[in-house]
Amino acid sequence: MLVSSSTASGSRSRIKLGMWLLLAPLCLWLLLLIILPHIELLSFSLSDPDEGGLTLSFYGEFFNEPLYWRTFLRTAIMSILATALTLVIAFPVAFFIAKMIKGRSKGILFAMCLIPFWVSELVRTFGWMILLRESGVISSGLQWLGLADSGVELLYTDATIMLGLVYSAMLFMVVPLVSTLDSLDDSYIEAGYDLGGNNWNIMREIIIPHATPGIVSGCIIVFMLSLGNYLTPVLLGGKDSLWFTEQIYTQFITRFNWEQGSAFGILLLLLSSLIVWLGLKVTGQSFTKTMG
Amino acid sequence: MQTDAIDLACENICKHFSEFTAVDNVSFTIPQGSFFSILGPSGCGKTTLLRMLAGFESPTSGDILIKNKSVLDVPPNKRPINMVFQHLALFPTMNIEQNIGYGLRRQGVAKAEIAERVAAVLKRVGLPDSGKKRVDQLSGGQRQRIALARCLVLNPTLLLLDEPLGALDLKLREQMKIELKQLQKEFGTTFVYITHDQSEALVMSDQIAVMNQGKFEQVGTPHELYYQPKTAFVASFVGDTNRWSGVVKSSVNQEDHQTQYQVTTNDGLTLDCVSQSSDIPVSSNVDVFVRPEAITVSLSAMDNCLENQLECQVENILFDGAKSQIIAIDKQSGGCITAAMPQTADFMGLKAGDAVYLSFSAKQALSFSEKQGEMNASL
Numbered sequence: 001m002l003v004s005s006s007t008a009s010g011s012r013s014r015i016k017l018g019m020w021l022l023l024a025p026l027c028l029w030l031l032l033l034i035i036l037p038h039i040e041l042l043s044f045s046l047s048d049p050d051e052g053g054l055t056l057s058f059y060g061e062f063f064n065e066p067l068y069w070r071t072f073l074r075t076a077i078m079s080i081l082a083t084a085l086t087l088v089i090a091f092p093v094a095f096f097i098a099k100m101i102k103g104r105s106k107g108i109l110f111a112m113c114l115i116p117f118w119v120s121e122l123v124r125t126f127g128w129m130i131l132l133r134e135s136g137v138i139s140s141g142l143q144w145l146g147l148a149d150s151g152v153e154l155l156y157t158d159a160t161i162m163l164g165l166v167y168s169a170m171l172f173m174v175v176p177l178v179s180t181l182d183s184l185d186d187s188y189i190e191a192g193y194d195l196g197g198n199n200w201n202i203m204r205e206i207i208i209p210h211a212t213p214g215i216v217s218g219c220i221i222v223f224m225l226s227l228g229n230y231l232t233p234v235l236l237g238g239k240d241s242l243w244f245t246e247q248i249y250t251q252f253i254t255r256f257n258w259e260q261g262s263a264f265g266i267l268l269l270l271l272s273s274l275i276v277w278l279g280l281k282v283t284g285q286s287f288t289k290t291m292g
Numbered sequence: 293m294q295t296d297a298i299d300l301a302c303e304n305i306c307k308h309f310s311e312f313t314a315v316d317n318v319s320f321t322i323p324q325g326s327f328f329s330i331l332g333p334s335g336c337g338k339t340t341l342l343r344m345l346a347g348f349e350s351p352t353s354g355d356i357l358i359k360n361k362s363v364l365d366v367p368p369n370k371r372p373i374n375m376v377f378q379h380l381a382l383f384p385t386m387n388i389e390q391n392i393g394y395g396l397r398r399q400g401v402a403k404a405e406i407a408e409r410v411a412a413v414l415k416r417v418g419l420p421d422s423g424k425k426r427v428d429q430l431s432g433g434q435r436q437r438i439a440l441a442r443c444l445v446l447n448p449t450l451l452l453l454d455e456p457l458g459a460l461d462l463k464l465r466e467q468m469k470i471e472l473k474q475l476q477k478e479f480g481t482t483f484v485y486i487t488h489d490q491s492e493a494l495v496m497s498d499q500i501a502v503m504n505q506g507k508f509e510q511v512g513t514p515h516e517l518y519y520q521p522k523t524a525f526v527a528s529f530v531g532d533t534n535r536w537s538g539v540v541k542s543s544v545n546q547e548d549h550q551t552q553y554q555v556t557t558n559d560g561l562t563l564d565c566v567s568q569s570s571d572i573p574v575s576s577n578v579d580v581f582v583r584p585e586a587i588t589v590s591l592s593a594m595d596n597c598l599e600n601q602l603e604c605q606v607e608n609i610l611f612d613g614a615k616s617q618i619i620a621i622d623k624q625s626g627g628c629i630t631a632a633m634p635q636t637a638d639f640m641g642l643k644a645g646d647a648v649y650l651s652f653s654a655k656q657a658l659s660f661s662e663k664q665g666e667m668n669a670s671l
């Protein structure tokens with residue numbers, strides 16, 4: 001009895017050790033790249049450079065200076081809009097890939113969604129610029145067709161930023177959606193029709209509830225990516241894109257105000273988490289259920 | 293037994309998948325309130341046929357009539373037919389009540405009435421308290437009943453069931469067989485039941501269609517299929533049977549319109565047997581089928597009136613309680629014969645190596661022209 005229990009606890013502790021070893025890279029990654037920098041950021045943002053000691057003045061600056069919080073608000077609203085747009089575009093695509101086609105063409109289509117991401121984000125964004133600038137492909141095309149008299153500037157508008165955001169986030173919505181829709185057995189949809197359902201309420205009562213975890217995780221990823229995106233808003237939106245990450249960049253690089261930049265970084269983290277949390281609350285989802 | 297109203301009629305239904313013929317010229321009618329089974333081996337086209345009835349596939353040719361009206365142009369959600377899917381397809385995102393109420397909500401039934409009807413049907417299937425449960429909180433047999441209730445609450449003209457017991461374990465399957473039949477009687481709904489398990493079909497059905505390679509081989513009551521199989525396939529597929537291939541030596545017309553044949557089997561036995569068809573020519577090839585329970589076992593040679601008697605040695609005894617079987621080797625040909633073990637005291641001590649005499653009458657040895665079998669196999 002004694003022997004068996006001691007070996008049992010021995011093997012259990014061995015299992016524990018193995019688990020820790022397996023988790024070590026993840027823990028290291030979290031510690032080195034996420035937790036440590038953020039602790040550093042936090043301490044920076046709270047320290048007073050002139051007199052030493054602690055201060056909340058850098059956080060106060062965010063709320064007192066309308067430019068800052070308005071920029072954040074604008075960034076958040078645009079990101080939410082981009083997320084919604086991405087979902088609306090990606091859902092039919094994902095549904096088509098997962099449910100409407102069978103066999104080889106399914107894999108090919110899925111790969112086609114992936115191919116744009118083979119190219120670096122910078123190059124892709126420049127691609128958009130080549131298409132959209134005043135002397136770009138679309139502008140000259142319009143002129144050639146006689147639809148425009150002079151060059152049309154399609155860059156540096158909110159719509160262009162939105163386009164870029166949706167484009168660069170599409171894959172991160174399609175992949176979770178395809179995988180959840182794939183796991184929905186066709187017989188559920190057929191059972192829905194068999195019991196008298198039409199396209200609309202089968203979508204609403206059977207397909208969307210099933211795809212909810214995919215929708216939620218896709219939305220969280222796309223929202224966070226859009227909010228934290230720097231390249232796309234700056235390149236496609238130009239100087240006046242007013243993206244919050246740009247403010248952080250300015251504080252760190254242009255103004256050398258690391259304390260203010262750190263405060264913004266921490267605020268970005270907190271406020272975006274708050275928005276995600278609110279979103280989950282409003283839609284009645286839980287984070288663990290989505291990820292599990 | 294039933295009224296004469298015909299619920300479902302299929303006329304010359306064919307279904308081709310490019311080159312492949314999955315359902316080949318099938319016609320049948322199902323009277324109202326009956327339990328109709330389609331029995332056949334895997335891949336013979338049962339599911340394809342059922343999906344055509346439900347409206348998920350359209351037949352290449354032929355017509356489907358429900359209550360004498362063609363439903364070919366009616367989409368699945370408008371047909372008065374419901375289906376219990378092979379894996380039930382209970383919606384996991386809804387609880388039991390919502391599952392059962394789904395069809396009623398589609399019909400625009402008032403909320404209060406939905407609650408009432410759902411509660412009533414739950415009671416009828418014997419699960420009155422499980423309305424609020426999730427699907428994964430129910431056992432296999434309970435889910436089975438919920439799937440049935442979800443269809444029956446809509447009062448369909450026709451209920452299709454695609455091997456619904458396939459996923460259950462043996463014990464539960466036996467129990468559900470009886471329950472299904474009882475529910476069908478209570479509700480009075482016409483059932484079309486698909487299975488590859490002959491015992492399911494025999495126990496529950498009023499009528500069985502035996503299907504092979506896209507065709508109906510025979511449609512009849514369980515009794516007819518078992519005792520008067522029309523084809524070699526039916527004889528071998530429904531129930532256990534001993535089989536000999538042989539050549540017809542002579543034929544005699546009996547006074548009761550049956551023809552009695554004398555057949556020499558390929559392993560050298562001479563058997564007297566009968567056939568449904570009277571035109572098997574002498575020296576043509578036939579298959580002879582004898583059911584194990586049609587064989588009389590005795591410990592000493594009987595000078596009785598049974599036409600066939602074989603002297604055998606017990607090779608093995610497959611003990612299965614009341615369904616025990618004797619595997620015996622025929623002394624003359626060395627062939628294997630299965631016979632049902634008599635449950636009398638004389639045979640309690642029977643063991644391998646003992647000599648037994650197996651006898652059966654010509655009437656219980658059914659022969660089928662081999663050509664027929666070949667024809668079925670080649671199609």
Ligand SMILES: Nc1ncnc2c1ncn2[C@@H]1O[C@H](COP(=O)(O)OP(=O)(O)OP(=O)(O)O)[C@@H](O)[C@H]1O
Binds near residue numbers: 312335337488
């Ligand atoms: N969509 C399809 N395309 C091509 N062939 C098909 C298709 N659906 C079914 N078949 C073929 O039709 C035949 C009959 O299939 P079906 O599913 O009706 O068999 P079944 O009798 O239900 O078998 P089981 O008992 O194994 O379920 C099979 O040989 C199958 O390969």
Ligand SMILES: [Mg+2]
Binds near residue numbers: 338339340
């Ligand atoms: Mg099948």
